[in-house]
Every structure is written in structure tokens, then in C-alpha cells.
Amino acid sequence: MTIGKALPFCAAVLGGILFFVGYAGFDQFYLEWVFLLPLFWAIRDQQPRQALWLGWCTGLVGHAGGFYWVIGMFQVFAGLPWPVAALGLLALAAANGLLMGVWAWAVRLIVLRTRWNVVWVAPVIWTALEKFWPEIFPNYLGASQYQLPWLTQVADLVGILGVSFLVVFINAALWSVLTGWLESRRFVWRPAAALVAVLVAVLGYGALRIQSVERQVAAAEHMSVGLIQTNQGGTSKYYDPDALFREHKAMTVALAQVQPLDLTVWPEGICEIALALSREGQVPAFASMKTPILWGAVLKEVGPTSEKYRNTSVLTDPAGRILGTYDKSVLVPFGEYIPFGDIFPRLYSWSPYTSRFWPGESEEPLTLGKHRLSVSICYEDIFPQKIRSLMRGGREGRRPDVMFNLTNDSWYGKSTEPMEHLALASFRSIENRRALVRVTNTGISAVVDPVGRIVSRTGIWTKETLVSRVPMLQGTTVYARYGDLLGWLCILLTAWCIGQALSMARKGSGGDGAPGTAEDDGLVAHRRAHPAKKRH
Incomplete structure (x- = not known):
């Protein structure tokens, strides 16, 4: 028994x-x-x-x-x-x-x-x-x-x-x-x-x-995109942020000398920067790289009466001028904020390693020339409804041509998480029929085609650059329009x-109804053939 x-x-x-x-x-x-x-x-x-x-x-x-x-x-x-x-x-x-x-x-x-x-x-x-x-x-x-x-x-x-x-x-x-x-x-x-x-x-x-x-991809215009993966963990920016920036810059300049790039992409949270609410201006440190760069930043947003920190991605042109920004809105609990921490600020003193970011509010795509870029940060790309919302194109409804995700997966070590994250994210390409470019600091950086196939990728905990020609597509899907x-x-x-x-x-009805076989109508669970027999 x-x-x-x-x-x-x-x-x-x-x-x-x-x-x-x-x-x-x-x-x-x-x-x-x-x-x-x-x-x-x-x-x-x-x-x-x-x-x-x-x-x-x-x-x-x-x-x-x-x-x-x-x-x-x-x-x-x-x-x-x-x-x-x-x-x-x-x-x-x-x-x-x-x-x-x-x-x-x-x-x-x-x-x-x-x-x-x-x-x-x-x-x-x-x-x-x-x-x-x-x-x-x-x-x-x-x-x-x-x-x-x-x-x-x-x-x-x-x-x-x-x-x-x-x-x-x-x-x-x-x-x-x-x-x-x-x-x-x-x-x-x-x-x-x-x-x-x-x-x-x-x-x-x-x-x-x-x-x-x-066939659509073959007929589409393509953008040459370079991905920078320095193999520096998430804590590197705290120990020597200048060195982290210099390494990204050196790898970017070296890559741009080998082949022309329409855009270079860095991972999440590489630099710290302070900007006014207008988000306008020039970042001189990016003026010497000779290529547009989409990069992750810890943004200190300076307002008239307060300051807020945000997990932000910034798009700059070859002269370092800011073309647009996107703030992460789906924050990681106990990592980027503490639930109810605004009501009970003392909670942050109990977890000193937890950041205190404010969620973003805008879902506008970023514009590079005539192309519209949808940008997400970190694990936002595993939420189908979030990416579907970003792909609506903001107030004007101009759907983006391609999707980008800036991520830091170093917190998970050399585990299965980076592959799990990438696999989940790859479905956003199928659901919206857009290429997805993901760049991480320690891997896996990858390019996913609009069919959901991982066409190129880096390793885990490796120092690499990756270049891919990414299609700029238009149109929509049934899922993008109507959701779940x-x-x-x-x-x-x-x-x-x-x-x-x-x-x-x-009402006292029902029987043993074991989940299993079905009778001829295909709707009723089948009773076991010999209910009186003992099981051995």
C-alpha cells in the first residue's frame, strides 16, 4: 500500500x-x-x-x-x-x-x-x-x-x-x-x-x-548591423565604468574599419548619463566613432524639482547627437525596483543591491534615417503583449521595420538562461514578422530572422563582434492586430x-471518467474495460 x-x-x-x-x-x-x-x-x-x-x-x-x-x-x-x-x-x-x-x-x-x-x-x-x-x-x-x-x-x-x-x-x-x-x-x-x-x-x-x-525578405531593403559583446559582466560598470566604455568604443572603431555599418548596437546599461527632460543634445564621447550607435545607459533624468533614474537605450548619430531614447517599462522586481518601495521606502534599505529605477512611459519607435526601430530592454522581449504594444508604432501608428533588444544576461552565469531567454524572444519575430537583433554583454547576442530562426549568434561568456544584414519589413500579422x-x-x-x-x-452526477480514450462521438471519456479487475 x-x-x-x-x-x-x-x-x-x-x-x-x-x-x-x-x-x-x-x-x-x-x-x-x-x-x-x-x-x-x-x-x-x-x-x-x-x-x-x-x-x-x-x-x-x-x-x-x-x-x-x-x-x-x-x-x-x-x-x-x-x-x-x-x-x-x-x-x-x-x-x-x-x-x-x-x-x-x-x-x-x-x-x-x-x-x-x-x-x-x-x-x-x-x-x-x-x-x-x-x-x-x-x-x-x-x-x-x-x-x-x-x-x-x-x-x-x-x-x-x-x-x-x-x-x-x-x-x-x-x-x-x-x-x-x-x-x-x-x-x-x-x-x-x-x-x-x-x-x-x-x-x-x-x-x-x-x-x-x-520571398519578402529577399525583396526587402537591408541594414548592416554590428553587435558588440565585450564579455564584461554586469558588475564591471561599478568597478571601472570608464574601462567598460573604452572597450566598447575600441571594438566599435575596429569593427567599423573592417566594413561599413549602418548601425552598431551595444548592450544594456553600459554608460551613465544625465539628461534634461527634453532628451536633446549631443554626447561628445560618441562623436569619434563614425557610426550611429544604439546603446544602453543608466539615465539620470534631471527635472525642475526631482531626479529619476531610468534604464534607457539611446540612439546617437555619427556626430554623437541624440536621435531618440527609450526607457524600459517592465522592470525586474527586487532587481530594478522593490514592489511597494515607493509607499514604504525603508524596503530599499533592507536590500542595498537593488536599484531604484522608474518605469518608462513612451512606446514610440526610434528613427534612423527612413527606418523605424522598435527597442526593448532586458527581459521585456519575453512578454508578447509588451512587444506587440511597441510594434503598434506609437501615436502615429507607424509600425517599426525591425526590432532591437539590449540585454544583460551576465547575472545568470554560465547557465541555460541565456538560451532560454533567446528562445522565448525568438517568437516575437514570428508573431510580428520582423527580424530581431539582440545584443548582450556576455552572450548570447544573436540575429533572429522573421521566421524565428536564429541565423547568427555568439557564444556564452565570449568576447565577440557580430555583423549581419537585417531586413527592413513592413506589414502586420493576425496576431499583431488581435493579440491573444x-x-x-x-x-x-x-x-x-x-x-x-x-x-x-x-447534482451528484459524473463517474470515474478517467482521462484517456474516447468513445465514438469523441467527446466522452471512456470507462476502463475491466473495472472489476485488480491492478497489479
């Missing part, structure tokens, strides 16, 4: 391991097609309350393994001792992992009470929770498939949530076919046929869209399904 009770939790742990090993960074993407099978098995005979705990166990293991780098981040970024940083990881994993617990509870509740088929119930609920669940570091399941461009092109219709939907659908369909065979020795053809049909449609759409976008319609639809469906299940439970 003890072993029997432990087996579901062992299966839940196995699902969590498959989850993080299959995710971006570890890059065993095929494991995400089956990572839910152990959890489906674990909850098949459970009541919804037990399913919640099992799902939470899977989520806790998956997020603790996938976000292991959070310990180092808390140590370096916030100055926390190792035990406290480890507790921070555990708290973050518990909060994010609860999503999977709620998912397992809802799936089990709905299938148990209504006997609706898990093949469509599971992906609908997952997508609703990915859209609804608040996370400090969003980690959409669909990002695990970034290496499969034919599979991910649907993101220009339904965003990365659509790819997450597809991954859970694959898991649920495979589970339905598997249990149909194991429990009744018959092939359940409906979920198998649905899986084949969906994959054919998705892959066919992907192939057509890739060809179409490649799939997510909102799944939220409505989930609320309705849970309401129906709870209503049936109050």
Missing part, C-alpha cells in the same frame, strides 16, 4: 524532470511531446484535490530544475546569501509550479464529472492558465519548440500560446491512444486521426508561411467547463 501510494508521486516527479529537460536551454524538445503522460497516469484514478497536489509536484520539480540559475541571480543581482537565494528559487518554483497543479485539478474535475474528452479539455485549460497566470519570468511551454520552424509558424496567427496549445494537445492525444490500447487492447482512431490532421495542417501552414516570408484571442477564448471555455463540472458535482 505504501509503494502504491508513492507511485503517483514518482510519476509526477518524472513528469517534472521531462518538463525541464525538454525545455529551451536543455533543448531536448521531443520530451515535451510526452512529459504529461506520467502525470496523466498519476491522476487517472484520483479525486481533483489529489490531482492538484500531484500536478503541483510536477510543476515544482520542473520549475526548480529549469530555473536553477535563479540562485546565482539572487546572489549576484540582489546580494542574497546562498541559503536565502535557494529559498527564493523554491518560492518561485512553487508559485510557477502551482499553475500545473491547478491545471491537473481542472482537467481531473472536468473529465471526472462531465466525461468530456481530455484530448481537447487539457490543451484548452493549459492555454487559459498560461494566459492568465501571473509570472515574474514567463516560460511559455511553446518556446521549447523554437528549433522546429515548420511547427511554430502558427504563432503569427495565435501567438506562442498556440504552440503551447499544440504541445499539450500532442500529449493528450498520445495519452488517449495509449490508454485505449493498454486498457482495452483496441486502437482508438479518433484522437489519432485528429492528431495527424492537426499536425498536417500546422506543418503545411508552416511550410507555406516560411516560403512567403523568405486564443488565450481569452480558452479562459472563457475553461470557466464554463469548470462551472459545468461543479454544477454536475452538486
Whole structure:
């Protein structure tokens, strides 16, 4: 009995391991097609309350393994001792992992009470929770498939949530076919046929869209962009900021002498600068570089009665004149600000390593000649709605031709985080059909094409320059116009399904309804073939 009770939790742990090993960074993407099978098995005979705990166990293991780098981040970024940083990881994993617990509870509740088929119930609920669940570091399941461009092109219709939907659908369909065979020795053809049909449609759409976008790229005007990666960590600017600037300058001048550049891009937070509210003027230190530069700065904004610090990107022309600025608006909690710190300023004295930045308010693109540049800073590029908002083109609605992101990933050490960050960001290219240029101080700096493919990149913790010809595209996508319609639809469906299940439970209806195979109508969960037999 003890072993029997432990087996579901062992299966839940196995699902969590498959989850993080299959995710971006570890890059065993095929494991995400089956990572839910152990959890489906674990909850098949459970009541919804037990399913919640099992799902939470899977989520806790998956997020603790996938976000292991959070310990180092808390140590370096916030100055926390190792035990406290480890507790921070555990708290973050518990909060994010609860999503999977709620998912397992809802799936089990709905299938148990209504006997609706898990093949469509599971992906609908997952997508609703990915859209609804608040996370400090969003980690959409669909990002695990970034290496499969034919599979991910649907993101220009339904965003990365659509790819997450597809991954859970694959898991649920495979589970339905598997249990149909194991429990009744018959092939359940409906979920198998649905899986084949969906994959054919998705892959066919992907192939057509890739060809179409490649034709647009071939006909587009291109900009020659140089990326500077000095391999200097985030703390270098505190120890010797002048040396950090000089190294970026030297690498920029050397690169410009080798080949002409339309723009050179530096990472986040390289220089400190004070500007008036007008943001106009010249930065003499950039006048001798002979190339336009987009660079990250810690901006001291001097107003009539107050001063504010912002995480800013600045675009200067070859003479050092400021062409435009963008202030980061999605700030990192406990790194760039402390929640409720404005109300309780004393909180900042408890965390002396935490910066006190003010969020930006403008979403206007920057202009370089006739081209419009959308700029984001740090982890803003993993928030689909934020980039979608920036790509609207500000007050005039002139959509940018290309996207830039200035990042500092050195806080995470030599871990899987830089690759995970890049994989998540690559979906912004598909959703908006624009090239994405990302530059970091320690890697991974990269250029992502409008199909979402990483066409060129640097290493991690390497000193490199990278030059690429980047297409200037126009037009928009269904996702750029309408956003997460799939997510909102799944939220409505989930609320309705849970309401129906709870209503049936109050009326005393429902059966064992294990998530698994389906009867001929494809909507009702199948009862196990031999309920009276003992399990061995």
C-alpha cells in the first residue's frame, strides 16, 4: 500500500524532470511531446484535490530544475546569501509550479464529472492558465519548440500560446491512444486521426508561411548591423565604468574599419548619463566613432524639482547627437525596483543591491534615417503583449521595420538562461514578422530572422563582434492586430467547463471518467474495460 501510494508521486516527479529537460536551454524538445503522460497516469484514478497536489509536484520539480540559475541571480543581482537565494528559487518554483497543479485539478474535475474528452479539455485549460497566470519570468511551454520552424509558424496567427496549445494537445492525444490500447487492447482512431490532421495542417501552414516570408525578405531593403559583446559582466560598470566604455568604443572603431555599418548596437546599461527632460543634445564621447550607435545607459533624468533614474537605450548619430531614447517599462522586481518601495521606502534599505529605477512611459519607435526601430530592454522581449504594444508604432501608428533588444544576461552565469531567454524572444519575430537583433554583454547576442530562426549568434561568456544584414519589413500579422484571442477564448471555455463540472458535482452526477480514450462521438471519456479487475 505504501509503494502504491508513492507511485503517483514518482510519476509526477518524472513528469517534472521531462518538463525541464525538454525545455529551451536543455533543448531536448521531443520530451515535451510526452512529459504529461506520467502525470496523466498519476491522476487517472484520483479525486481533483489529489490531482492538484500531484500536478503541483510536477510543476515544482520542473520549475526548480529549469530555473536553477535563479540562485546565482539572487546572489549576484540582489546580494542574497546562498541559503536565502535557494529559498527564493523554491518560492518561485512553487508559485510557477502551482499553475500545473491547478491545471491537473481542472482537467481531473472536468473529465471526472462531465466525461468530456481530455484530448481537447487539457490543451484548452493549459492555454487559459498560461494566459492568465501571473509570472515574474514567463516560460511559455511553446518556446521549447523554437528549433522546429515548420511547427511554430502558427504563432503569427495565435501567438506562442498556440504552440503551447499544440504541445499539450500532442500529449493528450498520445495519452488517449495509449490508454485505449493498454486498457482495452483496441486502437482508438479518433484522437489519432485528429492528431495527424492537426499536425498536417500546422506543418503545411508552416511550410507555406516560411516560403512567403523568405520571398519578402529577399525583396526587402537591408541594414548592416554590428553587435558588440565585450564579455564584461554586469558588475564591471561599478568597478571601472570608464574601462567598460573604452572597450566598447575600441571594438566599435575596429569593427567599423573592417566594413561599413549602418548601425552598431551595444548592450544594456553600459554608460551613465544625465539628461534634461527634453532628451536633446549631443554626447561628445560618441562623436569619434563614425557610426550611429544604439546603446544602453543608466539615465539620470534631471527635472525642475526631482531626479529619476531610468534604464534607457539611446540612439546617437555619427556626430554623437541624440536621435531618440527609450526607457524600459517592465522592470525586474527586487532587481530594478522593490514592489511597494515607493509607499514604504525603508524596503530599499533592507536590500542595498537593488536599484531604484522608474518605469518608462513612451512606446514610440526610434528613427534612423527612413527606418523605424522598435527597442526593448532586458527581459521585456519575453512578454508578447509588451512587444506587440511597441510594434503598434506609437501615436502615429507607424509600425517599426525591425526590432532591437539590449540585454544583460551576465547575472545568470554560465547557465541555460541565456538560451532560454533567446528562445522565448525568438517568437516575437514570428508573431510580428520582423527580424530581431539582440545584443548582450556576455552572450548570447544573436540575429533572429522573421521566421524565428536564429541565423547568427555568439557564444556564452565570449568576447565577440557580430555583423549581419537585417531586413527592413513592413506589414502586420493576425496576431499583431488581435493579440491573444486564443488565450481569452480558452479562459472563457475553461470557466464554463469548470462551472459545468461543479454544477454536475452538486447534482451528484459524473463517474470515474478517467482521462484517456474516447468513445465514438469523441467527446466522452471512456470507462476502463475491466473495472472489476485488480491492478497489479
